[in-house]
Amino acid sequence: MTGPGFNTVRVDLADRNADRNADRNYDARIGAGLLPSLPVAATAALGRDIRAACVVIDTNARPHAALVTDALRAAGAQLAEIEIHATEKAKSLETLEQILTVMGKARLERADPVIAIGGGITGDLAGFAAATYRRGVPVIQCPTTLLSMVDASVGGKTGVNLEVAGTLQKNMVGAFHQPALVIADIDTLATLPDREFHAGLAECIKHGLIDDTTPNDSTPNDATDHTPHLAWIEHALDQILARNPDTLIQLITRSVAFKASVVRNDERETAKSGGGRALLNLGHTFAHAIETLHHLSPTSNPADAPLLHGEAVGLGLIAAATTAAHAGLAPQELPQHITHLLTRCNLPTRVAGLPDHQHILALMGADKKTTHGKLRLVLPCGQHRAMVVDNLDKAPILAGLESISLV
Numbered sequence: 452m453t454g455p456g457f458n459t460v461r462v463d464l465a466d467r468n469a470d471r472n473a474d475r476n477y478d479a480r481i482g483a484g485l486l487p488s489l490p491v492a493a494t495a496a497l498g499r500d501i502r503a504a505c506v507v508i509d510t511n512a513r514p515h516a517a518l519v520t521d522a523l524r525a526a527g528a529q530l531a532e533i534e535i536h537a538t539e540k541a542k543s544l545e546t547l548e549q550i551l552t553v554m555g556k557a558r559l560e561r562a563d564p565v566i567a568i569g570g571g572i573t574g575d576l577a578g579f580a581a582a583t584y585r586r587g588v589p590v591i592q593c594p595t596t597l598l599s600m601v602d603a604s605v606g607g608k609t610g611v612n613l614e615v616a617g618t619l620q621k622n623m624v625g626a627f628h629q630p631a632l633v634i635a636d637i638d639t640l641a642t643l644p645d646r647e648f649h650a651g652l653a654e655c656i657k658h659g660l661i662d663d664t665t666p667n668d669s670t671p672n673d674a675t676d677h678t679p680h681l682a683w684i685e686h687a688l689d690q691i692l693a694r695n696p697d698t699l700i701q702l703i704t705r706s707v708a709f710k711a712s713v714v715r716n717d718e719r720e721t722a723k724s725g726g727g728r729a730l731l732n733l734g735h736t737f738a739h740a741i742e743t744l745h746h747l748s749p750t751s752n753p754a755d756a757p758l759l760h761g762e763a764v765g766l767g768l769i770a771a772a773t774t775a776a777h778a779g780l781a782p783q784e785l786p787q788h789i790t791h792l793l794t795r796c797n798l799p800t801r802v803a804g805l806p807d808h809q810h811i812l813a814l815m816g817a818d819k820k821t822t823h824g825k826l827r828l829v830l831p832c833g834q835h836r837a838m839v840v841d842n843l844d845k846a847p848i849l850a851g852l853e854s855i856s857l858v
């Protein structure tokens with residue numbers, strides 16, 4: 452659906468209790484110049500004006516946050532603000548406690564929302580604070596990176612990392628807590644550093660590798676465009692890299708519409724067949740293991756370490772495709788195809804300094820999807836298909852790790 456100057460993707464939560472779900476459905480708005488309109492959009496989404504709110508601000512998003520806080524104060528809202536230095540290390544129970552303490556000091560009540568302004572780490576932290584404060588208050592997500600616009604801000608996964616014996620276990624503690632509203636203002640992408648922007652493209656490519664559902668009725672900006680998502684990205688890539696605003700709106704709308712369709716059918720990742728929401732973890736078991744290795748750099752310069760999440764996801768896609776090809780589950784040319792596309796996106800396709808592969812396998816075993824100690828991987832089987840694979844032999848997985856290792 453298009454509105455005045457923006458696209459809207461409706462995130463319907465279809466299952467279980469119909470009455471309860473009716474309240475939990477929400478819109479993701481995607482367009483330019485949207486942040487100052489947050490108070491009006493929030494009133495429509497929450498069914499009341501915002502009286503008070505906790506605004507969780509990513510340090511990198513400070514200038515954008517002022518557009519929201521100025522508009523909210525002008526509308527009469529009382530704001531408690533907290534700034535987050537968004538690193539994986541700071542995505543912790545300690546930072547969560549700081550946010551909750553700010554909320555408690557401000558005596559926020561159950562109707563008062565948390566508003567997250569920033570990237571995925573900020574959104575996940577703020578969402579988890581909203582899920583737990585007074586057993587749940589609304590959260591409004593205002594993603595300011597491409598990665599958080601297309602993935603993290605939609606779907607209700609919130610949480611923090613857990614540090615166990617010196618190792619970060621990614622997103623190990625959290626809750627499903629759907630936002631009341633998502634506002635993706637693409638103006639914030641104009642100043643996003645190249646590296647962050649390119650990292651976001653890895654999640655878009657991930658969606659393209661999974662999505663075999665296009666055409667669908669939720670690609671609002673271009674209902675007649677039936678091009679599969681991956682092919683569309685390849686075709687539009689020059690415009691995407693040039694950050695053409697209309698192309699970015701289309702890209703984000705397509706990815707969010709795809710993600711919304713997955714979340715609608717398997718909100719809590721419990722599908723017993725067909726993969727369901729777990730498919731969105733494509734490449735992520737590899738990615739989560741290598742992104743916890745803080746010395747890894749996407750370039751030959753150690754100062755560029757650590758890898759960004761999207762960079763690790765891109766490497767994870769190559770490793771997963773190579774694993775699938777070695778296991779006879781994907782065409783032999785798929786890893787090369789993905790590598791070429793990631794190269795066009797200026798993303799790393801190999802990384803120096805990976806430890807012994809047995810060590811990485813052990814890190815992969817700490818993944819949330821591991822069941823009865825058995826590794827569960829999501830692998831691409833073609834350009835628009837992915838599958839969940841249990842109990843794979845080690846040899847294809849080691850080939851996957853080899854494919855991204857720069858010695």
Ligand code: GLY
Pocket residue numbers: 602603605606608728731732
């Ligand atoms: N980022 C994976 C998911 O939302 O399920």
